[in-house]
Amino acid sequence: MTKHIDIVIVGAGIIGLSAAYAILETIDNLDYTIHIIAEYGPHDRSNPDLIKYKRYTSPWAGAHFRPFPSLTDQDYYESKLTRLTYEKFKLLSLIKDSSIKLVKGIEFFERDDIDVKNKGYYEDIDQFKVLDERDFPKHLSKEDNSLIKINSGTSYLTWVLNAPHYLQYLYKILDKNDKVRFIQRKLSCLNEVNEIIDNYPIIINSSGKGLQYFTGTSSSNYDDQSYPIRGQTLLIDPPQTSTTDYYLNRTITHQSKDGLWTFIIPRPLNGGIILGGTKQIKDEDESVKQSDTQQLISRGKELFPQLMKVNVTTGEKYFDIKRINVGFRPARIGGFNNSIEYKDVKNKKLNHVLNNYGAGGMGYELSYGAGVVISDNLKKLIEFDNLNSHL
Numbered sequence: 001m002t003k004h005i006d007i008v009i010v011g012a013g014i015i016g017l018s019a020a021y022a023i024l025e026t027i028d029n030l031d032y033t034i035h036i037i038a039e040y041g042p043h044d045r046s047n048p049d050l051i052k053y054k055r056y057t058s059p060w061a062g063a064h065f066r067p068f069p070s071l072t073d074q075d076y077y078e079s080k081l082t083r084l085t086y087e088k089f090k091l092l093s094l095i096k097d098s099s100i101k102l103v104k105g106i107e108f109f110e111r112d113d114i115d116v117k118n119k120g121y122y123e124d125i126d127q128f129k130v131l132d133e134r135d136f137p138k139h140l141s142k143e144d145n146s147l148i149k150i151n152s153g154t155s156y157l158t159w160v161l162n163a164p165h166y167l168q169y170l171y172k173i174l175d176k177n178d179k180v181r182f183i184q185r186k187l188s189c190l191n192e193v194n195e196i197i198d199n200y201p202i203i204i205n206s207s208g209k210g211l212q213y214f215t216g217t218s219s220s221n222y223d224d225q226s227y228p229i230r231g232q233t234l235l236i237d238p239p240q241t242s243t244t245d246y247y248l249n250r251t252i253t254h255q256s257k258d259g260l261w262t263f264i265i266p267r268p269l270n271g272g273i274i275l276g277g278t279k280q281i282k283d284e285d286e287s288v289k290q291s292d293t294q295q296l297i298s299r300g301k302e303l304f305p306q307l308m309k310v311n312v313t314t315g316e317k318y319f320d321i322k323r324i325n326v327g328f329r330p331a332r333i334g335g336f337n338n339s340i341e342y343k344d345v346k347n348k349k350l351n352h353v354l355n356n357y358g359a360g361g362m363g364y365e366l367s368y369g370a371g372v373v374i375s376d377n378l379k380k381l382i383e384f385d386n387l388n389s390h391l
């Protein structure tokens with residue numbers, strides 16, 4: 001006889017929702033309930049467009065997939081998770097309501113020494129190509145004081161998605177499944193789950209920053225290896241011209257030598273175009289910074305002048321900014337953590353924990369792949385428990 005298994009996912013961001021989605025898809029021979037406990041998320045019907053909460057990162061993402069050369073084993077491991085997602089998203093792109101769209105990814109670099117032979121970069125990516133000068137934009141100024149300089153580039157098949165829409169898409173699938181329950185609540189620590197669900201359920205720690213098991217005496221209840229990377233982007237409405245179609249079909253990223261980023265990400269299902277973006281390490285400022293907006297406009301003007309509208313009164317060109325997004329990527333020294341923490345459930349009355357946090361700027365890229373790992377780890381944990389119960 002198999003017993004009923006309670007699984008608690010703490011967090012309803014892209015990482016927690018994708019874990020639930022992957023578990024439902026891959027574990028069907030067991031009797032279980034997934035309880036998703038989160039303060040913020042698509043289950044909060046008072047705010048279905050999700051955009052009120054700055055500390056809930058997922059709705060603020062671009063979002064696109066941009067592979068990059070692996071510098072460490074952890075980078076390479078994470079690149080493998082992005083490839084699992086890539087294959088899954090090719091299938092989901094056939095479903096319009098997912099909002100996922102396959103497009104051409106184009107990257108330009110001021111540097112000329114990008115490691116295009118790095119496995120973490122090109123491996124398992126379709127249509128990967130190194131660009132040459134003929135492929136660089138023709139309209140760029142060659143002046144010394146220009147902000148955008150290009151010396152190398154790559155292109156490949158990638159995906160873009162409409163972040164708030166994809167969260168709703170996953171939510172709809174989960175919410176209609178009898179095995180899933182959403183609970184809106186803020187926890188002070190993971191151990192508090194036991195006040196809500198009996199019998200020490202397995203906990204999946206998808207809290208973005210890594211909520212601690214016990215309430216600490218320190219000022220933070222989160223993993224001290226975690227830190228935020230602030231991002232500010234502009235959501236723009238492009239002009240209705242024939243050249244705009246070109247930009248709705250690709251995501252273009254430029255990196256300058258001094259670490260500045262300029263990118264566009266079209267948001268499918270008429271979501272406009274994201275013009276980004278900043279990466280400010282440990283900056284916790286939730287307000288819109290005028291200086292960020294100005295530098296995004298200045299670089300955007302050089303790289304994407306075709307996406308500017310013309311003021312009929314003055315003849316001036318401008319980006320039609322519909323909203324300014326500010327979000328905080330949950331980064332972590334050592335990278336994404338999805339370790340298994342075995343605890344002695346019988347004697348000490350503790351929960352087994354599957355970590356699943358610290359995705360930084362890669363939450364969507366990792367999402368499905370991380371969910372598959374959680375599902376595999378869950379199977380291991382259930383076997384481990386069964387073995388121990390016979391001792």
Ligand SMILES: Cc1cc2nc3c(=O)[nH]c(=O)nc-3n(C[C@H](O)[C@H](O)[C@H](O)COP(=O)(O)OP(=O)(O)OC[C@H]3O[C@@H](n4cnc5c(N)ncnc54)[C@H](O)[C@@H]3O)c2cc1C
Nearest residue numbers: 011012013015039040057058062064187231327363364365
């Ligand atoms: C400007 C910007 C652009 C980005 N672009 C991209 C991109 O192009 N591609 C990409 O892949 N990623 C991108 N990202 C990164 C991506 O948004 C994040 O990696 C992702 O959203 C992290 O998801 P998460 O589920 O881990 O965290 P979150 O979305 O922050 O969710 C955390 C969840 O945990 C819950 N929680 C936390 N603590 C508690 C508690 N104490 N009690 C109860 N619930 C709790 C929260 O309420 C929430 O439900 C971007 C981010 C920004 C800011």
Ligand SMILES: *[C@@H]1O[C@H](CO)[C@@H](O)[C@H](O)[C@H]1NC(C)=O
Nearest residue numbers: 101102103104157248249250
């Ligand atoms: C770009 O759009 C055209 C027309 O919608 C489509 O045929 C083509 O496949 C698209 N290209 C990519 C890379 O998605």
Ligand SMILES: *[C@@H]1O[C@H](CO)[C@@H](O)[C@H](O)[C@H]1NC(C)=O
Nearest residue numbers: 205210211212213222223353
């Ligand atoms: C995630 O949860 C586990 C629970 O045991 C906790 O130990 C860990 O600290 C949390 N993540 C971190 C490192 O903050």
Ligand SMILES: *[C@@H]1O[C@H](CO)[C@@H](O)[C@H](O)[C@H]1NC(C)=O
Nearest residue numbers: 310311312313314315316318
């Ligand atoms: C066009 O310019 C005029 C004069 O500066 C200004 O008042 C108006 O708001 C501008 N229109 C748009 C759509 O920006």
Ligand SMILES: *[C@@H]1O[C@H](CO)[C@@H](O)[C@H](O)[C@H]1NC(C)=O
Nearest residue numbers: 333334335336337338339355
């Ligand atoms: C994840 O957290 C556990 C427990 O805190 C730690 O032992 C492990 O090294 C971490 N993994 C990574 C990739 O940082």
